[in-house]
Amino acid sequence: MKIKSDILRQYQSVHIWTGIISGIVLFIGFYAGSLTMFKPAINAWAAPPSDTLSSINTAQFDSLIKQASMQYEEVKKGFNIFLNQKEHSPMTWYEKGSARELSLNDQLWHASLDEKNQLIAHKTNPSALAELIDQLHQTAGIAGKIGHEYLGVYILGIAAILYFLALISGVIFLLPSLAKTFFALRKNKSSSRFWLDAHNLVGITSLPFHLVISLSVVVFAFHDPLYGSLKLAVYQEQPLFPAQKHTKITYDISQLQPVSSLINQAQNFAPSHQVIDMTFMNLNNPRAMLRLGMYDKGGLMRGPITDYIYMNPYNLKITNSSLDPSDEGIWTRAVATFFALHFGSFGGDMGRWVYFLLGLGGAFLFYSGNLLWLEKRRKKFKKDNLLPTQTRACHLMASATIGICFGSVAAVSITMLAGKWLYPWVENINSIYLPVYYLIFLSLVAYAFIQGAAKSAIAIFKICAIATLAIPLTSIIAVLMPSLGLWSANSISTLGVDLVALAFGLCFIYGVIKMKKRALYGPIDSIWSLSSHIKKEVSFSCTEKIQ
Amino acid sequence: MENSTRTSRIQPDWWSKSIAGIFLGLLLSVGLVGIFAWSGPGGIAAPVKVQFNMWLISPIWLLILSFTYMFKTGLRAFICLSSANIVIYLILFAVRA
Numbered sequence: 001m002k003i004k005s006d007i008l009r010q011y012q013s014v015h016i017w018t019g020i021i022s023g024i025v026l027f028i029g030f031y032a033g034s035l036t037m038f039k040p041a042i043n044a045w046a047a048p049p050s051d052t053l054s055s056i057n058t059a060q061f062d063s064l065i066k067q068a069s070m071q072y073e074e075v076k077k078g079f080n081i082f083l084n085q086k087e088h089s090p091m092t093w094y095e096k097g098s099a100r101e102l103s104l105n106d107q108l109w110h111a112s113l114d115e116k117n118q119l120i121a122h123k124t125n126p127s128a129l130a131e132l133i134d135q136l137h138q139t140a141g142i143a144g145k146i147g148h149e150y151l152g153v154y155i156l157g158i159a160a161i162l163y164f165l166a167l168i169s170g171v172i173f174l175l176p177s178l179a180k181t182f183f184a185l186r187k188n189k190s191s192s193r194f195w196l197d198a199h200n201l202v203g204i205t206s207l208p209f210h211l212v213i214s215l216s217v218v219v220f221a222f223h224d225p226l227y228g229s230l231k232l233a234v235y236q237e238q239p240l241f242p243a244q245k246h247t248k249i250t251y252d253i254s255q256l257q258p259v260s261s262l263i264n265q266a267q268n269f270a271p272s273h274q275v276i277d278m279t280f281m282n283l284n285n286p287r288a289m290l291r292l293g294m295y296d297k298g299g300l301m302r303g304p305i306t307d308y309i310y311m312n313p314y315n316l317k318i319t320n321s322s323l324d325p326s327d328e329g330i331w332t333r334a335v336a337t338f339f340a341l342h343f344g345s346f347g348g349d350m351g352r353w354v355y356f357l358l359g360l361g362g363a364f365l366f367y368s369g370n371l372l373w374l375e376k377r378r379k380k381f382k383k384d385n386l387l388p389t390q391t392r393a394c395h396l397m398a399s400a401t402i403g404i405c406f407g408s409v410a411a412v413s414i415t416m417l418a419g420k421w422l423y424p425w426v427e428n429i430n431s432i433y434l435p436v437y438y439l440i441f442l443s444l445v446a447y448a449f450i451q452g453a454a455k456s457a458i459a460i461f462k463i464c465a466i467a468t469l470a471i472p473l474t475s476i477i478a479v480l481m482p483s484l485g486l487w488s489a490n491s492i493s494t495l496g497v498d499l500v501a502l503a504f505g506l507c508f509i510y511g512v513i514k515m516k517k518r519a520l521y522g523p524i525d526s527i528w529s530l531s532s533h534i535k536k537e538v539s540f541s542c543t544e545k546i547q
Numbered sequence: 548m549e550n551s552t553r554t555s556r557i558q559p560d561w562w563s564k565s566i567a568g569i570f571l572g573l574l575l576s577v578g579l580v581g582i583f584a585w586s587g588p589g590g591i592a593a594p595v596k597v598q599f600n601m602w603l604i605s606p607i608w609l610l611i612l613s614f615t616y617m618f619k620t621g622l623r624a625f626i627c628l629s630s631a632n633i634v635i636y637l638i639l640f641a642v643r644a
Contacts, residue, residue: 006557010616013559161609168613218605226601229573234581234639240597331595338602 003176014169020373020397022159022166023366025140027405029156029217030366032137032412034359037344037352038500039130039304041493044087046127046419046429049490053089053112053120055082060113061259064091067119068111069253076253081278083263086491088277095123099279102131104430128430129419132437133412138220141408141441149221157221164214170203178204191522192375199368202361209358210365216342244319251314253283265316266292266309270323272299273307280313288314294323300346302336363405370401374527381525390527395452398527402457403448406464411440413467413501420474424485454519454530461512469505472498556619563621568612571628576608578635585642 035042044052056064061081069075074093082088089110097106106128111121139152146154203210219226231240263275273294281289290313293306301307302322310320324332340346344355374397379388415437423429444463448456475498478486489495519530584600585591611628618624 007617010557010559013561014616161612164609165613168610169616215605215609218609219602222605223601226604227597229577230580230584230597230601230604233574233577234584234600235591235597238591242594328589328594331589331593331599335595335598335602 003172008173008176011169011172015166015173016373018162018166018169019366019369022162023370024400024404025142025156025159026163027363027366028140028408029137029159030359030362031405031409032133032140034356034363035412036130036134036137036304037356037359038493038496039134040087041497042130042133042416043127044491045489045494045497046129046416047124048423048487051089051110051124051126052087053110053122055084055086056090056113058083058260058263060117061090063117064111064113064119065253065256065259067113068093068121071119072109072121074109076284078279078281078283080280081259083276083278085276087493102128102135104128104434105428106430125428125430127419129416129433132415132433136408136412136437141437149224153221157218160214160217160221164211164218167203167207167210167214171207174200174204191518192372195368195371195375199365199372202365202368206358206361206365209355210362212341213362216338219338220342248286249314250284250286251288255314256280256283257313257316261316262290262292262311262313265311265318266294269309269318269321270294270296270307270325272296273323276306283313288312289319297348300337300340301343302339302345304343304345306345307336367401367405370397374398374401378526388525394527396449398453399448399456400445402453402460403445406457406460407441407444407448410444410460410464410467411437413464413471413504414440416501417467417470417474420486454528457528458512458515458519458530461508461515465505465508465512468501468508471501471505557617558620560621560624564615564618564624565612567618567621567624567628568615571625571632572611572615573604573608575611575628575632575635576604578632578639579607580604581639582635582642585639 065075065079065081068079068091072093074095079091079093080088080099081091083090089112091111093109093111095107095109097103097108106126107123108126109121109123111119114120135150138156139150140156140159142150142152142155144151227240259278262278266275267273273296275292276295277293279291279293281287281291290311292309292311293303294309295301295306299307307323308321309318309323311318321329322332322336323329344351347354374394377391377394379390382388415433418432418436419429422432426432444456444460448460451459474486475488477484478488489498515528518526518528522529524531580600580603583603584596589596615624615628618627
């Protein structure tokens with residue numbers, strides 16, 4: 001395909017600048033976002049198995065709810081039910097906090113029935129680990145709030161606009177050479193060629209995913225101003241959201257419909273879906289509501305994990321749903337698609353794994369993009385044989401890329417690890433996550449700027465490798481030494497967390513080996529070279545050889 | 548101006564083009580979505596359609612922004628996008644009436 005050269009030059013500049021500005025925060029967003037594909041597994045991994053009570057039959061729930069509501073006042077307001085989910089107790093309710101807002105001091109009651117159908121219940125601090133990783137995904141760890149929204153969300157929203165520009169411009173200036181170089185991975189030409197080919201290959205093959213993610217992040221960050229502009233320019237006196245009608249009747253928890261009929265009602269409404277959780281809200285006031293999480297193994301769901309049906313739990317009236325099958329529901333279903341495409345909540349577990357890999361591919365895209373930027377600005381040997389000094393901008397960008405991107409990766413691994421090892425020693429484990437994360441992250445960023453990219457890259461990758469490999473190792477130690485108060489994987493999903501950590505750890509070791517090689521034996525006129533103290537002498541002999 | 552070398556190639560004009568793309572592009576995409584909201588299927592009052600409409604803005608807006616850099620100059624971007632806005636908003640008002 002032929003495109004005028006000045007257009008190509010324009011879009012090359014757009015690509016480079018948008019990419020370099022947004023790449024680092026997006027790296028964190030993508031890496032953490034990949035991990036959020038398995039939030040329930042991470043939370044189950046982070047909490048001792050004794051927290052979770054064993055599941056019960058669907059028929060036993062009415063008795064459980066009755067007994068719990070008689071003994072605990074909080075239950076009369078609302079509670080959650082989980083149907084046959086190993087990661088959750090059958091019934092939970094919040095004494096402090098709620099599932100909707102992130103708080104580190106939540107107190108959650110778990111309840112189940114024993115063999116004699118008697119209530120058993122205990123109170124825990126539910127792990128906020130997965131929620132914090134999600135927060136990292138949404139804000140890149142940038143603290144502070146503007147109004148009711150996190151500053152980091154807006155920053156990622158702006159980064160997503162730049163990222164969309166980078167995608168379009170990247171495709172435009174790649175088009176002329178695409179047919180020739182698409183599947184080429186030229187390993188032997190030069191390492192920068194290899195990075196460029198890999199960058200292009202990942203970018204082009206996962207383009208639809210990236211377009212969807214960038215557009216949805218813009219919506220997630222800026223939906224309020226976008227609704228505002230619609231109101232101003234389009235709807236005006238028309239209401240955007242018609243007010244919901246509420247009944248005035250206040251019921252009491254004892255009038256609750258049996259769980260089996262609630263499930264039946266939802267199942268009739270959505271035969272292809274399965275009820276997996278039920279959240280009862282406002283049971284003691286006229287706004288009583290039941291939200292059912294509807295899971296469809298092969299389908300496409302609006303929520304991060306499920307579709308939703310909203311129902312009045314006293315009269316079985318369905319008030320709202322994300323899977324409205326009627327003709328009028330076309331808009332609901334269309335919007336559900338946009339959400340599902342961001343959350344990866346389609347295609348079951350397979351879909352999650354694909355999204356996990358695509359997310360990691362995204363992180364790779366931003367990292368390799370920064371490497372290419374650095375490579376392009378590299379000052380090479382000239383005729384005078386003197387070792388050129390690399391620009392300050394290159395040094396700073398290399399340090400930032402290593403320190404911020406992999407500082408965050410290392411900090412996540414160490415935070416997960418600390419969550420397990422410190423569990424027996426602190427009252428509320430949630431209180432340590434943030435201090436540990438920011439302590440490690442900020443120290444590694446500082447280290448990268450002080451020591452320079454070449455040295456810190458190897459050290460930070462080593463830390464990533466050790467911390468990440470220690471995650472599965474902890475499980476092994478837990479089995480061998482039960483007295484330590486650790487716990488090991490006890491289900492397929494928690495074992496999955498350990499295995500993924502093992503795989504990541506091995507990748508980091510490979511990275512350390514490659515980086516050492518690059519630092520010691522790679523070109524010495526490079527920002528990644530570590531032979532700086534011997535550079536002067538070497539440069540002389542080296543250039544002699546070249547000549 | 549036609550025969551001067553300045554206009555024969557695309558000028559970078561980063562700031563002016565970006566500003567035109569961001570603000571006039573947003574205005575234009577809201578206008579286009581507005582036409583769809585009023586005269587598209589379901590009309591303005593279809594339940595939940597407002598969410599769909601809100602989602603539609605960002606792809607249109609960002610595509611306009613992406614292609615703003617094809618304009619020869621920033622000034623031209625301003626003129627073209629402004630004219631497009633006038634046309635689209637005239638249609639929107641006609642559709643609403």
